[in-house]
Amino acid sequence: MAEQYKIGEFLIDLSRNQITQDTKPQIIPPKALAVLTYLAKHQGKVISQDELLDTVWKGTVVSPNTLQRSIAQLRKALGDDGKEQTYIKTHAKQGYSLEQNVLWLSKEEQRPISVQAHISTNSNTETKSDNTEQIRKPQSLNKYISSILTLIVATLITSYTFLAKPSKPFSIGQIRALTATDGKELASIYSPDGKYIIFHRYSEEECINDIWAKNLETQQEHKLSKNMDIYGQHRFSKDGKKLIVIRTIDCGEPITQKKCYQLMSLDFEAALNRPQQMDLILECKNSEIRRPYWLNNDNIALMQRQTENWQLVSYSIEDNKSKVIHDGFVYHYDYLAKDDLLAITSIKENSQYYIDIIKPDGELLSSHPIQLPSEIKGYRFIRPNFSPIDNTLIFSTGRQLFAMSFEGEIQNISIPVDEPFSSPMFHPDGDRGIVIKGVYDSDVISFDLSEKEVTSKVIQRSNTAENSAVFQPAGEYIAFESERTGDEQVWLTNQTKTFQLSHFPLDSYIYGMKWSADGENILVGANSTLFHFTLDKLQTEIKTNLPILSLLHWDTTKNSALVFVQLNGFIKLAEVGLNTGNIDVLTDERVNWATKTDNGEVVYTDHMDRFWISRGMEFQPIQALEKQGGDNKRFIVRNNIIFGLNNQYELWRYDLNTNEFEIIHKLSKNIDNITDIKNQQLLVTKRQVANKEVVELLLEK
Structure with a gap:
């Protein structure tokens, strides 16, 4: 099958995962392009959701929502608002069809992407119905010279593109320190409004920590917790008024474990004025809990381990009950409140990593094996978090940064660091992220x-x-x-x-x-x-x-x-x-x-x-x-x-x-x-x- 084809004024290049218009390429997830290509092969015909799911996601478990996200990505790239449906048409209870004509390019016709996009949009060409040749209309000398120069520049850019690595989903422009003390700052997150960072400040002498906030505009720091203790990760409520955190204490009479785990809440607004005592929400004496997230439905997601297996549970404060929403071997997860999605990294049969996307009620949207690239050595425990790019997660292995799609495809992102750093947590605006960086x-x-x-x-x-x-x-x-x-x-x-x-x-x-x-x-x-x-x-x-x-x-x-x-x-x-x-x-x-x-x-x-x-x-x-x-x-x-x-x-x-x-x-x-x-x-x-x-x-x- 051809690696390039045209739909209207758009050039689709499967070898680079790109859709290009006016020499402006867009990187598209491979699965979404596979959906478009299958519709293109059956142009004008209605293809059912089941047929698309079985063809594109063969051998993996996904829900129709996954297909709908791919359709939305394609419509956005093609400038189709979904109402007029100029390109991809939805047929109620039937499926989808591609409405525009498709021009499949032979190997001889395929050209470097930026050159071809330039010719098809800027040089007033006419395409014969039999696609045998292209005829250029007369133009002034200045326009002709300008066109030739543009073509040369585009060719040089394309030559570089062939030699360079594939486009990154994003790149790092600047790195700056937000804290700089002789101590150890950990577990940083942004507040929901993006005005503060919240972090732990750890005491080497006492081996305990307290919780601090820093105003990013005034640079003023606020001690939030009244007492130092062993505090774990913390997260905000949806309205940004409260924090939840896991506190670890010695069990008074240990039976199944030495440590007990308490889910605590802190009044953030009050703590900005003076340090606050925390309120106890839940105590676990026979299981371990970690990584709390306050969900949009006011429940709290938690990783819980009773024996060896970590599960993901949703805990209702109002009912004081919990429900398992993912019973695989979970070792990391992240929550995206904007889309109300959970991304779970788990280990399944044959020690294979999987990335599962679920809703807070446990509905499985997609499940894909993760294929670790050669740059990641051995059986590395990766911990991906949501990124500002749609359907993309990001994680660090220490000195390297990687982007991962919801389908488990991984791409290396170059970043100039001289010390190990953690996986980023991103600002609500999506234009920056925070990591923990330093040496031991x-x-x-x-x-x-x-x-x-x-x-x-x-x-x-x-x-x-x-x-x-x-x-x-x-x-x-x-x-x-x-x-x-x-x-x-x-x-x-x-x-x-x-x-x-x-x-x-x-x-x-x-x-x-x-x-x-x-x-x-x-x-x-x-x-x-x-x-x-x-x-x-x-x-x-x-x-x-x-x-x-x-x-x-x-x-x-x-x-x-x-x-x-x-x-x-x-x-x-x-x-x-x-x-x-x-x-x-x-x-x-x-x-x-x-x-x-x-x-x-x-x-x-x-x-x-x-x-x-x-x-x-x-x-x-x-x-x-x-x-x-x-x-x-x-x-x-x-x-x-x-x-x-x-x-x-x-x-x-x-x-x-x-x-x-x-x-x-x-x-x-x-x-x-x-x-x-x-x-x-x-x-x-x-x-x-x-x-x-x-x-x-x-x-x-």
Whole structure:
């Protein structure tokens, strides 16, 4: 089929997803163009909605509303107001038809889009009925020269178009900071009227935050929350008078979870005058809730997890009842109040990402698999938000920005940033958006536990993140992760020589490094894959049948690894055979961290931070460590001794052979994790700075 055809004065170019008039191309979603092309192939004939849906969206579940949106996009591009219906005509209860004649162009007739558009609209051509040739009418010399010059310019532009990348849905014109403190600002949104940004200001010392507002015109800041606490994401009511926010507290008597979650409301208008106490709307003691959105129907949408599976629910404050509106494995969603739509990113069969568009009552409008491009490495958890462009979402992977259509098609957007940033939230006017931008700075520190007075020493330090350091067995090297070159890479140091071992691509992420028993090789978990490195930098990728989320332990005798895998949205503790790639799930419990003992026993902490060990045919609790599990903190096992860090930042050890427990030393609150121990030398990750600021992206018009 021809890649170009004409409908009246419009040129349709399927290779570029463009409709052009008067040398002005418009980018059209591929599905909408597919609808137009199918109608063009059956010009003058009424095509039913079912036939269009079955043809264009074959193999996917969509509602008639999806087709109607595509028709509306086409009418807008063709200048058809939908009333006169000059181009696309609606036939009540029957379908649609294309009313204008279609001219299909052969390969010889197809020309670069801007040249062809110029000729067909500006050069007074006559087209013969048999389409054999075009005849130019006489014109003055000045007009002729002008026409030739215009044609040359158009040709140059078109040549560039062929060489350049496809047109972006929009581009970033300017980046400017909205907050600039020594603290950490997070979770920023605009107020519904666009006059304020609302954000969290986080205290590193107390590990809690409060909620602030900033007037974008006067630059005045207002503290909104009366008390600092652990506050999550916040959203406005439709009228902009109230905020809702999730507060996290310790459960008084934990039964199924350690933390309880409260949905709170705040009087925004009153808080602009002085900080306000919050009102409790709802408390969850046996489930986790996050990401609240106040819907147009006055219900509140929430992600809720009772076991492992996150669902999307709609909660009615008036009735104090909730209803599940999406029961897939939801890991992100966004709400567009203007169109009353929810965009849900979920994981379905075979660990496939999907983008689902639904109404607040749960009506499914469309469901499409997301095809991740090569620029997105591994099994990346993407979090797309609505953008100012119709039927388009936007998300960040750290240093890259991507646009995604409702059909799951992704396009890279270039953006000049030197630090990682979050997915944008857009201003009500659609001409700008805000992101959280900044760096995390941590160092590798060692503690000497052999002396009565525990002393520390800096192993690796830069102005960015160094962490997850592990000792080389029977050697002098330490392997660690570092972002000093801009991306996460594996580095080696022996205190006199430091060099980079890996060269992973942009926006890579590393979750775990383990030495072989002889210290000659390193196994790395990166980009949902396992990589084997020798010390001369030889790299081999190990194929597995499930995505690897974290590497926890390497058993070089059995040539197997203890890992976290992603199984249809669920994170499972598993063992993978490195020769075969086969994966064996070890437990259905929710696991925070795990490793193996010298005897090959698996030790893990569950979501309640309780310790378990594999003994006999099942996992058994380690009663002596019931109160010693820190909130999601890691632990290590060496010589059958468990070393851990509790919530009081007390370093402890527990001997699995003698069952002896001992508190060793109290560490500072900026110790993120302990990572390895060798000859009484303990390696830890020490947080120095976690600078985050609110930044505004101004879109080019």
